[in-house]
Amino acid sequence: MIQYPSTDIRTLAITAPSSGVDKELHPLLEQTISRQQENGFEVKIGKTAWTQENAKSAPAKERAHELMEMLNDSTVDAIIPPWGGELLIEILEYLDFSNISPKWILGYSDTSLLLLTITLNTGIATAHGTNIIDLRGPEKDETTAKWIDVLTTEKGGEVIQESSAFHQKSWDHQNPSPMVFHLTEETEWKTVSGKPLKFEGRLLGGCIDVIHHLAGTPYGDVKSFREKHIPGESVVWYLENCEMSVADLKRSLTQMKYAGWFDNCAGILFGRSAANHPTEGYTAEKMYMDFEAESGIPLIYDVDCGHMPPQITFVNGALAEVEVKEGKGRVTQKFI
Template sequence: MPSRRSFLRTTSLAPLLSLTTNQTAPTLIKPAKLRPGDTIGLFCPAAPAYSHETVKITQESLQALGFQTKLGPHIYDRYGYLAGRDADRVSDLHAFFNDQSVKAVMAIHGGWGCARLLPLLDYDLIQRNPKVLIGYSDITALLLAIYAKTGLVTMHGPVGSATFNTYTVDWFRRVLMEGETVTMRNPTDKGDNLTQTQDRITTIRPGLARGRLVGGNLTVLSHLVGSPYLPDWKNTILFLEDTHEDIYRMDRMFTQLKLAGILNQIAGFVFGKCSDCGPGNGSYGSLTLDDVLTEYIIPLDKPAYSGATIGHISNKFTVPLGIDTEIDATAGTIRLLESAVS
């Protein structure tokens, strides 16, 4: 699959800043909770389904959870690095939202291409037919735009090709099937070590913060800045994650969020995982990710922590966008103050 950064380019923000902060939030809409026997629609809004086996494993995993599945008509289409033409990928999404037998819509995987669909979406159709929409990585573009335009609570969680292990399934079930007001806390198992070495959290600024939970993939989010497809950032809890990005690119994207006035509006900050985002071989004098987070987040003087199990990882939370939330940056927790589903 081609690298996302091969297709995205940072653009000048100066003439567009007014679009980043004036979005009026629509009334919040919660999708119905999922129940055994419900049908989940599977589609490819970005990169193609290169493997029929991956799709089959997705179907079998969801069936093991008690769901039925339906494949989008264009799920195996190819148009270069995209899963078919933009209009066809959009038509699969529209068809699922218009299909009353489908209760949730899940992307098979990300890649690149969701942002191309945003001007083509029928937001009125989606608003009239609210249902669970779930994915991560490039799917961030759909999650943010649909939440911003319709008020629908969207879900940053597993895609079809993700690992449906016990940890990931447990959070999926508790948030989307049980409708719990969960407290998301990383595992604390030390394994055979004297202290915990995996999934640790790091407090950047201690304290509690409350706000609407909004965020997703940093690269995708930063490249929507200046467009009308981002929500109002005032008093939000911003969560971010990424993968395979050089540190200077992370620095550049945080600079973009700062210059656009987004960081100054948030109430709190959570950084998940940045898989394979080290300085790299031969990067003499490079900043580290810790350096970048320290430089951009500490001056905000808002509660913030990093290390949450959100991102391109096997064990992941299901994180709803738009829900009132409290974070404890000292304990490293995200507590939903209301159910994400109705």
């Protein structure tokens, strides 16, 4: 059984379990705090959000302590880190998974390591989507704006999200648009066969660069999670590549396969990626074709997930029906 956090979201907390915000970028954090207050939220902010040194906001124990405090603060309804980073994995050994109160955590990139770990080790649903720095603009695109609709969907309810019309090719932090992103490229969800595709299962996933490191550790026991929380049900994995070459991506997928993560898998979603650099002519498209043939698992790629915004909000543990037809996608999530 999956535990879904409360949908009464009034107070947001910002902590940095991975990277904090350098001093010269504090105006971005101040903007997003003000924006959320304008949107009617109360905002609590931890010390780690304001600091960054040696590729992390603070030593691992400090990051873990602040996160645990916010997780168990009854006045906090949702936790959204400023962004991802590099070394979130360091804090896992200092988290008390037996003492985590169900509440929403939202984010992506390195934050997805935390999201997946919490869901696997507690059965508490977590949300993969926008980070809070990207919510600082006066406007929001339709895809990003759905984050609050997803997090306020009642247990037993469902929420539908459509693929975006346009997405961002590259970041231009010096010239943000009113919605922060520059959505200039037409979005097209794709399948290996080029034909329509539809599948259903419990969602699990994140940034493959970091989550594949959980395989074979106590924090990435997918088999035990499935037996305890979703016995007999299939899984839909959503994955996105931040920095890997195609060969590195294939190695990581193969490692996950060897670890049993893709057992009883109904389908895999791959997010758009500005990485996916070919290895000796081996492209991402060829790799997707190979992996689908080898595993027998249907694939959809170039979906709205990851480092080329905007992003659909995927809830780890939710039952999802995913379909694509003529380049357009739809994700229906049921909180059961």
